[in-house]
Amino acid sequence: MSSDAMTIRAAGAAGRPWVEAVQDWITTVDHKRLGILYILYALLFLLIGGLEAIVIRIQLMRPHNDFVSPQVFNRMFTMHGTTMIFFVIMPVMFGFANYLVPLMIGARDMAFPRLNAFSFWLTAFGGLLLYFSFLGGSGLYGAGNAPDVGWWAYAPLTSRAFSPGHSADYWTIAVLVSGFGSIGTATNIIATILSMRCPGMTLSRMPLMAWMTLVMSGLVLISISPLSAAQIMLLVDRYLGGHFFDTQAGGSATLWMHFFWIFGHPEVYILVIPAFAFASEIIPVFSRKPIFGYPVMVAATVSIGFISMSVWAHHMFTIGMSAASNTFFVLTTMAIAVPTGIKIFNWLGTMWGGKIQFKTPMLFSIAFLFQFLIAGLTGVMLGTAPFNWQLSGSYFVVAHFHYVIVGAILFCIFGAIYYWYPKITGRMLNERLGKLHFWLFVVGFHLTFDPMHIPGVLGMPRRIYTYEPGRGWDSWNVIVSVGAFIQGIATLLFLANLVLSYFKGRKAGSDPWDAWTLEWSVSSPPPVYNFAVIPAVRSRRPLWDQKHPEDPDSRYE
Amino acid sequence: MRLKLRGMKWGSVRRRAVAILLLVFGLLLAADLSTASIPDDNPIPSIFEPHSTPADSIFHLSRFVLAITGMIFLVVFVLLVYVLVKYRARTTDSPHEPPQVYGSTQIELAWTVIPILIVVVLFLATTRVIRAIQDAPEPANVVEVTAIGHQFWWEFRYPALGVVTANELHIPVSDPANPTPTYLKLLSADTDHSFWVPQLAGKTDLIPGRVNTMWMDPHRTGVFLGQCAQYCGTQHAKMLLEVFVDSREDFQAWVNAQKQPAKQEEDVGAGRHVFETTACVNCHAVAGTLATGRFGPDLTHMMSRRTIASGAAENTPENLGMWIQDPEMIKPGSLMPAMKLSDSDQDALVRYLETLR
Numbered sequence: 001m002s003s004d005a006m007t008i009r010a011a012g013a014a015g016r017p018w019v020e021a022v023q024d025w026i027t028t029v030d031h032k033r034l035g036i037l038y039i040l041y042a043l044l045f046l047l048i049g050g051l052e053a054i055v056i057r058i059q060l061m062r063p064h065n066d067f068v069s070p071q072v073f074n075r076m077f078t079m080h081g082t083t084m085i086f087f088v089i090m091p092v093m094f095g096f097a098n099y100l101v102p103l104m105i106g107a108r109d110m111a112f113p114r115l116n117a118f119s120f121w122l123t124a125f126g127g128l129l130l131y132f133s134f135l136g137g138s139g140l141y142g143a144g145n146a147p148d149v150g151w152w153a154y155a156p157l158t159s160r161a162f163s164p165g166h167s168a169d170y171w172t173i174a175v176l177v178s179g180f181g182s183i184g185t186a187t188n189i190i191a192t193i194l195s196m197r198c199p200g201m202t203l204s205r206m207p208l209m210a211w212m213t214l215v216m217s218g219l220v221l222i223s224i225s226p227l228s229a230a231q232i233m234l235l236v237d238r239y240l241g242g243h244f245f246d247t248q249a250g251g252s253a254t255l256w257m258h259f260f261w262i263f264g265h266p267e268v269y270i271l272v273i274p275a276f277a278f279a280s281e282i283i284p285v286f287s288r289k290p291i292f293g294y295p296v297m298v299a300a301t302v303s304i305g306f307i308s309m310s311v312w313a314h315h316m317f318t319i320g321m322s323a324a325s326n327t328f329f330v331l332t333t334m335a336i337a338v339p340t341g342i343k344i345f346n347w348l349g350t351m352w353g354g355k356i357q358f359k360t361p362m363l364f365s366i367a368f369l370f371q372f373l374i375a376g377l378t379g380v381m382l383g384t385a386p387f388n389w390q391l392s393g394s395y396f397v398v399a400h401f402h403y404v405i406v407g408a409i410l411f412c413i414f415g416a417i418y419y420w421y422p423k424i425t426g427r428m429l430n431e432r433l434g435k436l437h438f439w440l441f442v443v444g445f446h447l448t449f450d451p452m453h454i455p456g457v458l459g460m461p462r463r464i465y466t467y468e469p470g471r472g473w474d475s476w477n478v479i480v481s482v483g484a485f486i487q488g489i490a491t492l493l494f495l496a497n498l499v500l501s502y503f504k505g506r507k508a509g510s511d512p513w514d515a516w517t518l519e520w521s522v523s524s525p526p527p528v529y530n531f532a533v534i535p536a537v538r539s540r541r542p543l544w545d546q547k548h549p550e551d552p553d554s555r556y557e
Numbered sequence: 558m559r560l561k562l563r564g565m566k567w568g569s570v571r572r573r574a575v576a577i578l579l580l581v582f583g584l585l586l587a588a589d590l591s592t593a594s595i596p597d598d599n600p601i602p603s604i605f606e607p608h609s610t611p612a613d614s615i616f617h618l619s620r621f622v623l624a625i626t627g628m629i630f631l632v633v634f635v636l637l638v639y640v641l642v643k644y645r646a647r648t649t650d651s652p653h654e655p656p657q658v659y660g661s662t663q664i665e666l667a668w669t670v671i672p673i674l675i676v677v678v679l680f681l682a683t684t685r686v687i688r689a690i691q692d693a694p695e696p697a698n699v700v701e702v703t704a705i706g707h708q709f710w711w712e713f714r715y716p717a718l719g720v721v722t723a724n725e726l727h728i729p730v731s732d733p734a735n736p737t738p739t740y741l742k743l744l745s746a747d748t749d750h751s752f753w754v755p756q757l758a759g760k761t762d763l764i765p766g767r768v769n770t771m772w773m774d775p776h777r778t779g780v781f782l783g784q785c786a787q788y789c790g791t792q793h794a795k796m797l798l799e800v801f802v803d804s805r806e807d808f809q810a811w812v813n814a815q816k817q818p819a820k821q822e823e824d825v826g827a828g829r830h831v832f833e834t835t836a837c838v839n840c841h842a843v844a845g846t847l848a849t850g851r852f853g854p855d856l857t858h859m860m861s862r863r864t865i866a867s868g869a870a871e872n873t874p875e876n877l878g879m880w881i882q883d884p885e886m887i888k889p890g891s892l893m894p895a896m897k898l899s900d901s902d903q904d905a906l907v908r909y910l911e912t913l914r
Contacts, residue, residue, distance in 0.1 A: 069889055069890075070791050070792060070794065070889055070890050071791055071889075071890060074788075074791060074793075148791070150788045154748075154749055154787075154788070156747070156748055156749075156765060157748045157749070157788070157789070157790060161747075162708075162747065162748055162790060247764075247765035247766040248765070250766070251766070252766065253749060253764050253765055253766060253767070254764060254767065287644070287655075288646075288654050288655050289654075289655060289656075289657060289658060290657055290658075290659055292658065292659070292660050292661075293659075293660035293661070293665050294659070294660065295660070296660065296665050296669075318751060318759070318760050318761055318762050318786075318787075319762045319764060319767075319769070320743075320761055320762060320764070320767065320769035320770070322691075323687050323688055323691040323692055326687050326691070327683075327684050327687055330680060330683050330684070330687070331680055334676040334679055334680050335676065337672065337676060338669065338672045338673055338676060341668065341672040342665070342668060342669055342672070344633065345633075345665075345668040346665070348633075348636055348637060348640055349658075349660075349661075349664070349665075351640045351641070351644060352640055352644065353644060353655055353656060353658060354644050354655050355644065355645075355646040355647075355650055355654075355655050356640075356641060356644050356645050356646055357646045358645065358646075366637075366641065369637060370634070370637060373630065373633050373634070373637075374630065377626040377629060377630055378626075380622065380626055380679065381619070381622050381623070381626060384618060384619075384622050384679065384682075384683040384686075385683060385687050386614065386615045386618050386683065386686040386687055386690060386759060387615060387618055387619045387622060387683075388759075389615065389758075389759020389760055389761070390604040390612075390615055390619070390755060390759045390760070391604075392760070392786075393751055393753070393760060393786040393787055394786065457603060457604055457605060458601055458602065458603045458604075458755075459601070459602030459603060459604065459753070459755040459782070459783065459784075461751075461753065461784060461785070461786040461793075462788075463788040463793060463794075464784075464793060464794035465794045466794050466795075467794065468797070468868075470600050471600060471601055471602060471782065472600070472601040472603070548654075551657075553657075556657075556659060557659075
């Protein structure tokens with residue numbers, strides 16, 4: 001390159017293009033860029049939410065600790081829960097769906113690119129609003145004040161009698177706004193999957209990732225709406241003299257519980273079904289076999305979607321429902337174990353007879369299988385109502401759902417990032433750092449969440465900022481905290497890997513894992529238009545057909 | 558040969574690691590127990606050491622559920638390990654892809670039907686226990702207590718016995734031959750709370766605008782620990798709960814003592830005057846005086862209680878003084894205001910409170 005060209009480039013890099021790049025990213029309607037924005041946004045909040053968890057764990061390391069005040073502690077667990085659910089896991093899932101679904105189904109973008117951008121910015125604004133509460137929570141009343149009503153914000157704690165000031169409003173409006181974003185994206189994903197598939201990509205040939213994202217989006221549409229409705233009712237209570245949840249004026253506290261959990265339980269599946277999707281893409285590729293029992297996997301996913309809408313009151317076994325209601329929700333809760341179990345067996349069946357390569361994405365998926373098995377079994381325990389009367393609201397529950405959300409979902413997210421990072425950036429993540437991250441995180445995870453079950457069994461309730469010594473909880477809490485610190489270190493290592501590999505990583509090429517779905521048929525990163533020529537497919541694994549013309553899948557499906 | 562050597566080394570490392578882990582856990586548990594501050598033989602409120610029928614039937618159900626889930630875990634875990642070891646990619650493998658298997662209807666049917674059968678068994682076992690606890694026939698001889706949750710303390714009223722107390726529930730032991738179970742009526746004065754004494758029964762929430770019930774029939778005397786298990790606000794953590802299970806005679810004696818009006822001792826008249834002329838009476842009641850407030854605990858026999866502030870501090874004159882002077886020192890965020898009394902008034906008040914036995 002001549003020196004003239006160099007100077008022109010340098011001047012360009014220092015001047016206009018920088019602003020232009022920011023402008024490009026902010027005004028983009030490209031599904032890939034929005035996907036990246038979602039993921040980066042979620043990673044930022046992962047750090048913040050993780051930091052809050054660390055504060056919680058320092059405080060609980062010993063009894064009668066006064067690292068933070070009760071008020072601060074209550075804000076920490078409220079913000080930690082709200083952040084991780086609404087501003088980490090959901091955006092990350094939407095990010096991957098955004099990035100991958102059009103590529104996987106052979107489309108050039110989402111069905112509604114501008115709705116896509118609008119939805120992302122709504123969600124982003126919701127997160128910023130939530131965190132602005134640290135500065136402006138009490139508005140004119142005085143010092144900053146984040147919400148401290150818990151992430152499910154039970155009535156009547158959220159009424160103005162018990163939550164004066166504006167902190168509860170920040171929670172309500174931030175989650176409401178991001179909920180609108182979620183509804184927009186879910187609509188978009190459904191429209192995309194139903195109407196943008198390339199020739200030959202019938203519903204029964206879609207990658208499982210597309211199927212599962214479709215089910216997840218359907219659940220978003222159905223379950224976010226009741227939450228939004230309840231939040232609007234709460235605002236009416238607080239500012240327009242309504243009495244939906246105001247127990248001091250004849251409102252109903254249990255009404256809020258029903259609204260919240262009729263959202264809250266499908267929400268668990270909204271979070272975990274995309275995790276299943278990642279595992280269902282990664283496990284076959286690293287076992288070198290197609291997914292075992294594709295139709296059954298689809299059927300199991302759809303039935304999980306339906307059953308998940310009838311289990312919500314298993315979060316409410318302790319509110320004094322009649323024996324008949326309790327029995328009904330025990331039945332539905334246990335029923336959901338069946339399709340979930342089928343999935344675990346089908347993943348095992350996929351690995352059976354394969355040639356398993358222990359690359360980092362696969363390691364995370366295997367750990368997911370193991371941990372999700374345990375999470376499912378503790379879920380069965382919690383589903384037996386009488387056992388639940390002891391365990392609910394205790395640290396056993398905290399351990400159980402962290403097993404789901406960290407042990408299953410976050411592990412799958414890590415796996416997905418290792419797996420698709422080369423496609424998104426064009427470079428491989430460092431495998432050695434990746435394995436270190438994996439093992440450190442596994443150790444930290446099990447050190448945190450295995451012992452955490454025990455104080456729950458010994459009677460330790462959740463959401464307490466401190467506890468009495470001598471109840472058999474002390475040492476377990478020390479171990480749990482140490483584990484949390486190790487997880488923190490592992491996460492930092494992961495972030496370092498993301499940054500370092502972006503600059504120094506090995507070039508990936510278009511298909512580094514020798515995979516079979518359409519996203520690997522285009523360059524890494526893919527061109528703006530994705531496909532120069534819209535592909536036509538004849539089986540569930542179009543790239544397998546291409547690589548093995550002598551024995552294509554299309555012959556067997 | 559090399560593989561074998563590595564295997565042996567790994568085995569001994571693993572054994573040593575397990576031994577160290579067990580040792581560490583044992584030491585930690587011993588350390589926990591030695592710091593116990595409660596003068597009782599039963600400091601750990603474990604759900605696996607039940608002393609009452611509801612807790613006991615839950616314990617039995619939980620053992621059954623643990624056995625089944627444990628077996629499922631073992632089967633799937635062994636399968637997973639087998640698959641990982643057997644089907645790992647080896648460098649000696651042929652470069653070809655493994656046989657491409659798309660599924661098997663028979664196998665998939667099997668692992669659908671077997672879980673369904675397990676679910677049916679679990680469901681039936683659970684239903685029996687739900688009915689046994691929730692629909693148990695109420696015997697004639699029950700002690701009725703109304704428990705009212707407050708931010709952040711417990712009010713206990715015995716309507717049939719004319720007793721009102723707080724935070725420390727006294728109930729009689731129940732002899733299986735002639736049961737005297739305690740039936741709790743659960744109410745809330747403000748936000749949601751949950752009554753949880755793990756060794757006596759599962760938890761039940763106290764929800765404003767709703768009447769819940771639960772029962773327990775302790776099989777032995779002693780103190781049973783618990784605390785609020787539903788987040789209820791700033792001081793949810795220090796809404797502790799103690800259940801004193803007394804012998805029948807002790808319980809009767811306790812009831813008789815609690816039914817007496819407050820003692821009126823002459824030499825603490827000054828303190829009583831302070832009490833009756835400050836805001837204390839707006840929230841607290843002392844039977845036989847003009848103090849009839851109900852926002853705070855009834856103080857008629859407050860010195861018969863082991864703790865103040867719902868278990869947050871031991872009931873000593875120093876703590877009492879500190880609690881009146883500045884409740885934030887003991888329980889930040891509690892609804893008890895700092896009374897801002899002069900030193901002499903405060904001393905007189907504490908001396909008066911000490912006579913409320």
